[in-house]
Amino acid sequence: MEWIEVPEKGLTLREVRTMTNRNVNLSDDLEKSVSAILAQVKEGGDEAIRALTKKFDGVDLTDFRVSESEIEEAVKAVGPEFLAVLKEAKGNIEAFHREQVRKSWSKTFRDGVELGERFLPIQRVGVYVPGGRAAYPSTVLMDTVPAMVAGCPSVAMATPPGKDGKVNPNILAAAYVAGVKEIYKVGGAQGIGMLAYGTETVEPVFKIVGPGNAFVAMAKRLVFGTVGIDMIAGPSEVCCVADGSANPKWIAADLLSQAEHDPRAAVFLITPDKDFGLAVQKEMEKQMKELSRYEIMKSSVDQYAKAFLCKDAEQCFDIVNKIAPEHLEVELPDPKKYLPLIYNAGAIFLGKYTSEPIGDYMAGPNHTLPTSGTAAFSSPLGVYDFVKHSSVECYSEEAFRKISKKVQLFAKAEGLTAHAHAMEVRDED
Amino acid sequence: MEWIEVPEKGLTLREVRTMTNRNVNLSDDLEKSVSAILAQVKEGGDEAIRALTKKFDGVDLTDFRVSESEIEEAVKAVGPEFLAVLKEAKGNIEAFHREQVRKSWSKTFRDGVELGERFLPIQRVGVYVPGGRAAYPSTVLMDTVPAMVAGCPSVAMATPPGKDGKVNPNILAAAYVAGVKEIYKVGGAQGIGMLAYGTETVEPVFKIVGPGNAFVAMAKRLVFGTVGIDMIAGPSEVCCVADGSANPKWIAADLLSQAEHDPRAAVFLITPDKDFGLAVQKEMEKQMKELSRYEIMKSSVDQYAKAFLCKDAEQCFDIVNKIAPEHLEVELPDPKKYLPLIYNAGAIFLGKYTSEPIGDYMAGPNHTLPTSGTAAFSSPLGVYDFVKHSSVECYSEEAFRKISKKVQLFAKAEGLTAHAHAMEVRDED
Known part of the structure; x- marks a missing residue:
């Protein structure tokens, strides 16, 4: 452990950042490999998923969706004691995250002007769960329970298979407790590509959350824009x-x-x-x-x-x-x-x-x-990561007449005459 | 205008996406140019900013911070009528965005377990405002008023200078109305670099919002992680x-x-x-x-x-x-x-x-x-983009004793024995 004696006047932000920096630059080579994998998934769909799973995970899977009986087996395998702890954790996570739910609202701000926000869950989300040494059932709960509290109607999970073509039972048991039923044995960049672009058998999602190795992190960075992402952890x-x-x-x-x-x-x-x-x-x-x-x-x-x-x-x-x-x-x-x-x-x-x-x-x-x-500049993962809203605006005729000229003045100051014209045609009629 | 007769069974998501797609692939060349500009700003600080402004905007600026008298001049130049409209717009934006403010909270969930969330404004944010034809004072209000409502204690703006070394007076007048005082005549990727990394005279920010051309969009994409960004518009x-x-x-x-x-x-x-x-x-x-x-x-x-x-x-x-x-x-x-x-x-x-x-x-x-x-998967810009929160957790000794064994069981299931050990040392004493 290195000791730093902070001077009387303190340290600057830049100094502290230099002392604590662990940023590893993502290499261009990694970007190229991951781009190629993503392109292969986008083009090749299910066949590409099978080929990449064979290549990277060493298993040949005809059907890469986890079956109901595999989930049941996993639940049995973990035993009642651990299952009870998973359920208690899930209950506690749910109780806390319920406080984050926001309600749609609407309000009259000025005469004839009704404004509001309409909150809705993201209609389909994807959760990535790492395999191997970092296969954490706690992360399954933390990444899926907020989606469930948000009311997301469709949640898909992707996680790499082991050498035996199976998913870690702790992961499946946690998914079971959280209520996630759509699980794919697809890991790495191909897992992210499958969720972002969809295939013949997998519907694309609108947002992907969850941690992963350097391949997963790079893939999330590259699909950002096509889908939303939580963060690069x-x-x-x-x-x-x-x-x-x-x-x-x-x-x-x-x-x-x-x-x-x-x-x-x-x-x-x-x-x-x-x-x-x-x-x-x-x-x-x-x-x-x-x-x-x-x-x-x-x-x-x-x-x-x-x-x-x-x-x-x-x-x-x-x-x-x-x-x-x-x-x-x-x-x-x-x-x-x-x-x-x-x-x-x-x-x-x-x-x-x-x-x-x-x-x-x-x-x-x-x-x-x-x-x-x-x-x-950012916050813990939460229900808000699985919700988005629309603003809703409604002007009465009188409210329109009051504001029209001001909108025209503003639009013309910006040189946007067609914006002003949309007011004028209503003023004229 | 192309006509599409939607068939009886509707269109799939993929079909609609293909019909409406305008995604332009960002070129590798652009990424290289922008990376080079960012690296130059990171290394060279103020001197690099001056050199790049000379190169891209064709003006030689010793001092690239907008002075108070420049702001006063701009306010005079736009005239009282437009200033009044700017103020009315600002008032309306403020009123709506106040509804988005969230309060910190804390609650007892179980005996001896106090949990909550502490909301705080991002301590320093940057706003990019395009110049030229897309210099919109409305965007200045839309991007800065939510930061002000959030209570951000420090807001810096970057916008390109014209050939005369000045900033569009409409932009400055809108910044004045919004209450933004720290404005730099630095545009493009160098403007984003200045905000993200800071220089000898400019403190770095934690998040950058605002639209811009392809250089700005790429620069925001590349500094994402070092700072937060709003979106790639x-x-x-x-x-x-x-x-x-x-x-x-x-x-x-x-x-x-x-x-x-x-x-x-x-x-x-x-x-x-x-x-x-x-x-x-x-x-x-x-x-x-x-x-x-x-x-x-x-x-x-x-x-x-x-x-x-x-x-x-x-x-x-x-x-x-x-x-x-x-x-x-x-x-x-x-x-x-x-x-x-x-x-x-x-x-x-x-x-x-x-x-x-x-x-x-x-x-x-x-x-x-x-x-x-x-x-x-995402929402309008709002106060929440300028706020982040911490979760706050507090366990009493009794609450700890109740949960300790369950945490140990969970941690051991994940192979994280040092996590379990942090419980054990407290159990023993």
């Missing part, structure tokens, strides 16, 4: 603001829980207390050795862990705002009082018992969060 | 559903008001009444010749205007939903009753006096709308 990160009142053992465990995600994950400790920080560092080194994903944590911590030593709480949160972390733990006495100092963070965990993994699984708020500083 | 389009009860002269005028924007603008007439449609077509041909932007309208109508002849209202709106138009006029008797049939549209204009240009200027809802079918 970077490696995970956690930032913990704590002082001597916190337990170094607990803080170390929380930091390591992010580090185990990815060798490029980053953990930031921000503290006004150097002795405390050193105790956390010592605990991290100790605990890491006792945990199963040692190599990943070691690589993450060696490359990207930083401890910022600050003069006071204000300076701590100034650094936080410049990092704009995905996850922020505030482990100071009376943590709520620091909320007004926090401008940029994906999710904020207050107090010593709100360990970040609770939010990953059971609390209810979404765990799909803006990474790499994008919390400065 | 395509050419404008309007769709009008009308029957014999409407006035063909008015409908023709409305359709032409979109066609005058751009040779790639598209107008769609959807009607169950062929005679009425032919009368509209005749009126369009007649009116076009009498209007100043004939060449643009002619090109748009010849290439992209389509009339869909449908059997009934249901079929009309099925086509609408598959087009997902930016603007939709419903000019049928009792237009409100068709709202439940409309799933995809940027803005909906109801009734014969709600001519679309009213919405462009004076009604209040935003005129920055999703184009090219993206209304199927």
Whole structure:
């Protein structure tokens, strides 16, 4: 863990960005390969999907849709205990996300002028779920439950098959609990292409959400515009603001829980207390050795862990705002009082018992969060990502007569005479 | 105008997309040029901005920030009548957009579990405003008033200088009315680069909104991730559903008001009444010749205007939903009753006096709308584009003890033992 002693006057945004940057430039080669895969899917449809699945996943699938009996088998395979936990998590996610539902509205603003907004779910959405080591049933719940709460009438999922041509049972069980029934064993860029363009047997979707490897991320970037996308997720990160009142053992465990995600994950400790920080560092080194994903944590911590030593709480949160972390733990006495100092963070965990993994699984708020500083301008995944609205405008004849000349003046100032003319023809008649 | 007789069974999404497609593939060459400009700005800062402005705009600017006296001059130059219209428009936009403000909230969901969302304005945003023929003061209001309503503490505008080194006075007057004071005479990809990366004298922003030419659109696409962006706007389009009860002269005028924007603008007439449609077509041909932007309208109508002849209202709106138009006029008797049939549209204009240009200027809802079918998954620009939120989570000790084992079970199912360990250390102590 690298130590940074923050100077009296603080650090600038640019300095903090340089210190915490993990942006990996996406290569031109990757773009070319992914473009070629997408073009093949667009042209070749189902046949291309089969060929690409054989090539990349090593399995020959005639039917790439997951059958009902495969889902039933998976539900049995995971067992009742895990199924109960999945259901409890789903219930908590649903309860929280219900608060995000917005209602259509309409209002008279001026005489004869009725304006409003009509909210509707996106009519068909796609969810990508990674396979292999990063096949997380929690992400299935986090990415599909908001779509269900939004009322999306059609949700399709794409996820890569294993060598045996099957999908990880945890993934299928989570989809079952969420109520998703249309699942395809198609991964990588071909999975994104299938959802974006559709094939003979798969209807295209209007928006794709969900994380994935570099191929998936590039494919989402390239289909953006044809469909909507949620975000391009970077490696995970956690930032913990704590002082001597916190337990170094607990803080170390929380930091390591992010580090185990990815060798490029980053953990930031921000503290006004150097002795405390050193105790956390010592605990991290100790605990890491006792945990199963040692190599990943070691690589993450060696490359990207930083401890910022600050003069006071204000300076701590100034650094936080410049990092704009995905996850922020505030482990100071009376943590709520620091909320007004926090401008940029994906999710904020207050107090010593709100360990970040609770939010990953059971609390209810979404765990799909803006990474790499994008919390400065974006929000957790939510119901609003599966809803769009139209504005609705209605002018009476009198209201039209009142505004017509002003619209004409404005349109003519912009040189748009046909705009003015649409008013004039109504004025004349 | 091309006529399409919709068959009894309707048209598929893919068929409608093919008929209405105007997607122009962005060239690799453009990407290379724009990447080079962005890299130059990132490296060279203010000096690069000056060099690129000299190269592309043909003016040599020492100071590229618009001065207070330039703004004052512009306000004088536009005259009191136009200034009053700008102010009225701004008031209407503000009133509508205030309805979009969301409040932070917090709630106890289960014993000892407090969850909520904290909404905050994006701390610094950039607005791009095109110059030349597409220098629209209405767009300045539409893109900045929502930022002001959101409470963004810092708003910077970039717009290209004319050959005389000055900014169009209409643009400056609109910025003045909106309350924007930080304006730079920097256009094109260099304007986007300046906002995204910052320079010695310009602080970087976190999000960039606003339309622009192909260079600007590509630059926004490339800086997406470093900053947020609103959308990649395509050419404008309007769709009008009308029957014999409407006035063909008015409908023709409305359709032409979109066609005058751009040779790639598209107008769609959807009607169950062929005679009425032919009368509209005749009126369009007649009116076009009498209007100043004939060449643009002619090109748009010849290439992209389509009339869909449908059997009934249901079929009309099925086509609408598959087009997902930016603007939709419903000019049928009792237009409100068709709202439940409309799933995809940027803005909906109801009734014969709600001519679309009213919405462009004076009604209040935003005129920055999703184009090219993206209304199927996105919404008008609004206050929510200038706000982001953090979720806030707080567990009591008791609530932690209740959930800890379930989090551990879930984490272990995903192979994330360090996540489980963060629970265990708290259970043990």
